[in-house]
Each structure stands twice: as structure tokens, then as C-alpha cells.
Amino acid sequence: MAPQRFHEQFDQIQRSMPDIPLAMGPDDSAEFFYEKGVVLARDGEEARLVEDTVRTHFTEATGLTADSVRRAGPETNRSGITRIQVGDPGHGDRRGDRAVANALRALREPEGRAGRRLVSRNHVVSIAVNACPGDEPVPAPLTQGANPAPAEAGYDADTAVDVLVIDTGLMHDYRSYPLLAHVQGDPQIKETDAAGVLQQYVGHGTFIAGLVAAVSPNTEVTVRNTLNDAGAILESDFGEALFAAVDQNGWPDVISLSAGTTNGRTDGLLGVEGFMQALRGQRTLLVAAAGNNASATPFWPAAYADLPDYRDVVLSVGALRGDGEHGACFSNHGAWVKAYAPGERLIGPLTGFDAPTPYTYQHSTYDACRFGFTYSCTCQYPTHTGVLSQQGANSTGKPDQVMFEGFAHWSGTSFATPVAAGLVAAYMTANKESDARAARTQLLAANTEYAEVRGAHVPALRPPTWRPVPVVPLSAPA
Template identity: 35%
Template sequence: MSDFKIGDDGRRRTTDQLQALRRANDDRVAWDTEAPADFTYLYDPDHVLVRVRDVEEFEAALGRLEGIFDGNAERGEDPVPGELARYRLPARAKNETVPDILDLLDLDERFGPGRVTPDHWIHITPGGCTCCPATEPEETGLVEPWPPVCTDHGRGKGVSVVVVDTGWNPPSATDNRTPWLKRVDGDDELNGPDLREYAGHGTFIAGVVRCLAPATRVFVEGFAVGGVGGGGILESAMVTQLTEALTHKPQVINLSAGLRTRDDLPPLSFEVFYETQLQGLDCVLVAAAGNDTSPAPFWPAAFEWALGVGALDRDGRVSDFSNYGVSTDVYALGRNIVNAFPDGTYTCFETPHKGDVRVFDSGMARWSGTSFAAPIVAGLVAAEISAAGCSAHEARDTVVARAVRMSDPTIGPIEALRQPYC
């Protein structure tokens, strides 16, 4: 985990994040560069993904890589039966990495490039220079959320939203300090008095959705539940989580997580999920655009079928951490959001605040990142579905059409949803 420029706070922060992710996942996290702070994408060091229709040719291509493997690749349980296969590569003679093996397969004229990918790690709004929210959660003396709860308490009635995230804090649903979360449900993230990294992320996001659409049915589909995962999940496992999310029949899914990929190619997991599960449904996937100040594709926000959301400061300018370009269809407030958070003691694990102790005892926190801009848009889409009696896709288009076209001096024209939202 050495870093030749470790004195820079930004690089230290990224290294801290990767250490946490690796520690939580038994060292099954690798990256594509020597220095961790320079990573573009994260991947499982032993597994690859391939479409089932390409399996026979893939196995033949592996067989042509003479002198590299000690044994045969093992096919595990298919993440998407009949569509997506996951293989474990055997030991390699010279410790070749997964990207090394894929480079060789790309050169095979009988197989060709792009048909096998790493099993990438998805993280809470990750990317090429940071892999978490733009900040760690901060205490706040405020007792009301921002953006505030809409005064029309019927907004979102009859609409189902699933937040696919770190899990849910059940006490928030019955806490008199956070009444807007009443009847929200989800997978318990099992908080204790000492809050783990990324605790409360899903609860905070569910609260933002509820403020914009108070009558919406919200379920938090949890990954990395119970303090494991370090805020991350393999893309092969995310397919299962997204498929489970669909059992709640949502019109809107909020995913405040994502990934960069090898060669910036679309991740196979999301391609297959869309083709086999989401396509044809009246359901909109709203995705955070990431916090790397980058125009590079950040998935799934960069897909045409997803609604990618960047972050604005309270003065309406694009946040300095927000991604832009192909991953961002629209921008919404993402700086200094205030919403529900578990009570407990949180010890910061990222530079420059590493080791600082923060005590949360108000049921609330302040947080920044595209993670929290996304649920504003998800809530607005849910509200529009109920108000107009329209489809989720029609509501998405209506919400985006309300954005103000403005010019940012750094990134050019953008579509911004300005406050107030209710």
C-alpha cells in the first residue's frame, strides 16, 4: 500500500479508503496501478466475467495461453443463470494479474477484445481518485432536514422506490426526530454504539427521497449489511441485489454507487441486468455520477438507460468533487445535505480527519456527495409519477425537462435542477 506521493491529503484519503475496502474483504481487492491513489478501477484478483454465450470460446482461448496457468479455470455459480458466468482463474506462473490475462486474450485473433472483463468492485460513489462520498458524515445542530420535507404530504402516493445501498437503520422509522421516515423499511445494517464506515448511508438517502416525496413507499435493499464489505460489493453480487430490488416492484431505483472499468467499457453485470431484468419495465434507475471531478464514464450513471446525477453547491454551482460529462444527465443539490443518521460514535478513517471522533446524538447528520444528489432526483421522479399519473419514464423526462440550462466555466453547459424542489 505504499504511495510515493503519500504526503498529499487527497492521495492519503484514497489510500485510506482502499485499505478499508481491502481489509473488509480479506484482501480480495486489487487495482490497476502501482500506487493505490492512482487507480482507475478496482477488481477481484482471481475472477473474471463472461457471457454464457461466449463460454466455449473463452475456455478455448484460455487453453491457448500456454505456460501461464497451473490448472484449469473453475466456473462458479452463474450470477445471472444462463446469461452471465463467473470464472476463477488458477494460479499463474509469473503472478500475472487479471488485467495481464485479459490483455493476452484481447490479442487472440480467434477470440478478440472486450468479451471477458474483471469482476469489478462497485463502491459507494467510487472512481479514479476517490471511492466514497465526497466527505465523511458530519455532526449538525440542525433538527430539520435540508432540502426540507415537502408540505404536500401526498407527493409520491402509490409509488414504490427502492434504495439499493448499505442497509437501513430501523430505529429511524419510529424516531420522533425523523417523522418523515415513518413506515420506511429495509435490510437492517445492524448498527451498534460504535458506527462502522459508511453506516447510515442508505438511511440518509432514504430520508432524502422521503423529503421530496413524503408518501412514497421506500425500501432499502442492503448490501454490505452487518458491517462487512467496507462499503463495496462485486459487480457480480450487485446483479443479485438489483434483481432482489425488483421484487418490490419499484418505479424508481436509487443507486448511489458505481464504478470505473477496464478500458472504460460498460460493465457486463449491468448490461446483462438491463437486458434480462430491467428492459421493458416501467422503472427508472437513478444513479450517482461519482465524486472524481472527471468526465470519464462512471457506471451505471453513464448508461443511456440510467439517469446520472451530478452535484450542485447551495449557491447553484457545480460542486468541485462532482463528475460531469457522459455520466451526468442532470445536476441537483449535493453539498451539505442534512438528513437522518444513526445515533452513535463515529471515528473518521480518512485523511485529513483520520482518528477524529464524531458523536451523533440528534438523529441527524450533514453529508456531501453525488450520493445525496441522486435521491433528490429519485424523489422528484416519484413525486411526478403520482402527481401526473404517468409512467416512470415519462416522469423522468418531465423532471429533466424542468432543469435550467446553464454554463459552468470549467465544464461548459449543464442541466441543473435548482432549489427550491417543492
């Protein structure tokens, strides 16, 4: 059995944030990552209350002093969030941060403010949710064609639905794929390393744009490279980055977002509270990935879809496995996931159209499905050995390298999300509906297809041009 990918990915993300010490949480478990020594609070009076309360709770037993508590960032921004340093981020290790835990305990029930959260960890928001994607990309021949295949509807600039993809940027050769010829946005930052090998997660945004355009060709897709650097960003920066992404072209009809984090709570992320309130005042629909934790724990921002104020504002999307009849092994699930779309071994554009481009696998596949499923899941197939799994003095395997020549197979709720976003956009075009939120409601109400996920029957959004992938039982050769 390969080492836990969560720990492998922790190292990868920590390298992308070398100046920000990170820990796993909550406490000594491993459900999310967060910044050590820092908590978040709302600007102004609440930030001052947090400072004062934390200061009074530190004692000699904690090893901390009142001087450890101070502002650690700007006091005002559109997100309305202040970073407060509550301890030395150099203390302890990746297994948790005592100073942050003490701060959270100190602010549990401040007098007169019961029921309103005042403080939060500064979580890492990532496209590799649970710090682990459904799988890594696998080369697919161009002759196999995209899956979903491009719909027959044409592109009309006057009626096209505006879709904003907030992700990694566009690969340099993306226009070589005709379906993306009119897609615009930011370039991918640093596609390859010094040896010309693709970096991890590059092409993620390009692949997503290809899925949107395939399901709904009549879309004006813009891709923003908000989530470079291993696809990770601190919660304290995430809300501001979301505002920046919509600033350039205004609020679109649909936002496709394949990133998030758990936080052990049911009331959202403090760091994106300002953005979500602003979103609610617009007509934009946020289509958000439910995450790849194979868990029922709410994953944010997708889980906003289950909060009363956001039920018409957010569509949370889980992933179906290759046959489209059941949930994918990695997909999050639960009542807060409002729809499921194909998300396993989809085929779309990545890179290598101009010239073959190498990629070295980061994670090794497992001997058995790490989520306990009994089909040949993405944890196991296709088999490969990865760099991160083979580090150390006792490593015996050599990481596998492949060549991309345009198309890739890729899995994750990251990719079920743009499929669902594309279906909303296609519905808008077909029904001349100008309101994406109304289209979401009408699409789900008209849907008659379902799948089984963890014993529950859930709405299944399957594009007409999507081809099911045969599921291989464990007893059969992979």
C-alpha cells in the same frame, strides 16, 4: 497533505472482503479495484472460449500454467456471468495482477468476434466511489432542520410513487424521524463496533431515504441493504444482488442507486448486463450516481444513460456544490452525466435520535482541495483527523470523534441522486404521470435552470425547498 484516500479505502474494503484478494487497476494506476486471479465472461459458449483462449496464451514467461485456468463459480445465473480463475490470486500485490492483464490481452480480438467484449475484470462496485465518498458525515443540530426541507405535499398510500433505494439498510431508530415513519425495508447490519462506535457508511441508506421523502413526501420508499460491508460488492455478485432487490416487491417506479465503478470502457459492466437488459423491458427508471472521482471517465451503471438503448431508462446524476451554481469539487462530469442536483453538505436523518451515538473519522481532511478547486471544499472543511490516515509507527494525530443526535451534513453524488429521484417522483404526483421514464423526459424538458460544471452549462435540478449553502473562499476563515 493527508495520505491518498484511495489507498486508505482499499485497506478498508479489503478488510470487509478478507477472503477475496484485491488489486488496483488498471495495471499500476489507481482508478478502480478488482478481484485478483479472476476474470468474468458470459455463460456457456463464450465462457468456454475464454478458457480455451487464455490457456493457449499462457507461456513459461508468465510464470503460469494451463492448470491455472478453471471455472471459479456457478456456470448459470440470472446475470449470465461466469467467474474464471486465470491465475494464483496470492501472487503479486495490490498494484495489479499480471494473470488478469494477460487474460484481457489474450481476449482482445478473438477471431470472428471483433467488437464484442468477451472478458472483463471482476470490479469492486462501491458506494464510496473511487473508494472515496464526497466526505464523511458531520453532526447537524435538529433545530437547523433538514435541507432540502420536507415539501408540503402529503402522503397518500393509494397514489404514492414506489421508490426502491438499493444501498445500506435502515438504522434502528429511523422511525423516530417522522418523515420516515412509513418507510420500509431491511435493517442496517452491524451498526456499531464492539465499543459502540458507528461503523463507516452505516446510515447511508437511511440518509438517502430521508432525502427522497423530503423532496417527495408522496412516495412509498423501500430500502434494501444490498451494499453493506463497507458499501462494496464484487461485480460478479452485483447483478444478482440487483435482481434480488427487486424480487421482494416487484419492479418499482424508480430505483435510486448510489453505487458503481469505472472500468476503463464505454460499453458498461459485464456483470450487470443481464440486469440492465431486464430493466429495459420494464417501466422502472434507474436514477444512478455519477460518482465522486472528479473525472469525466464513465462511471457505471450511471453512464448507461449515454448509451442509445438506455437513454430513457437511466438518469445519471452529478452533484452541485453548496451554492447550487457550480459542480461540487468531487463530482464526476461529462456528456454522460445528464443532470445535476444539490449534493454538498445536505442535511438529513442519520442516527442518534434515541440516544447520542459516537462516530470516529476514518479519513483526515486535506490542507488544500485535492481536486484543485479554490473554495473551501469537502476535502478541507470541517477539519478532522481520521483513523486510516493516522495508522503507522510515525502517526502523531489522534482520530477525532463526534456524536450524532439525529441529523447529519453529508456530501456526495450519492445524495444528489435521491434528490433527483425525489424530483421525478414529485413530478409524477403533481402531473398524475404514472410512467417514471416519461416523467424523467418531461421534467428535463421543462427544466429551465442550469449550472456551470467544468465550463459546460448543465441541467440543474434544484428542489424548491432546498436552501443554498454559502461558499467559503480559500482566503476567508473556514
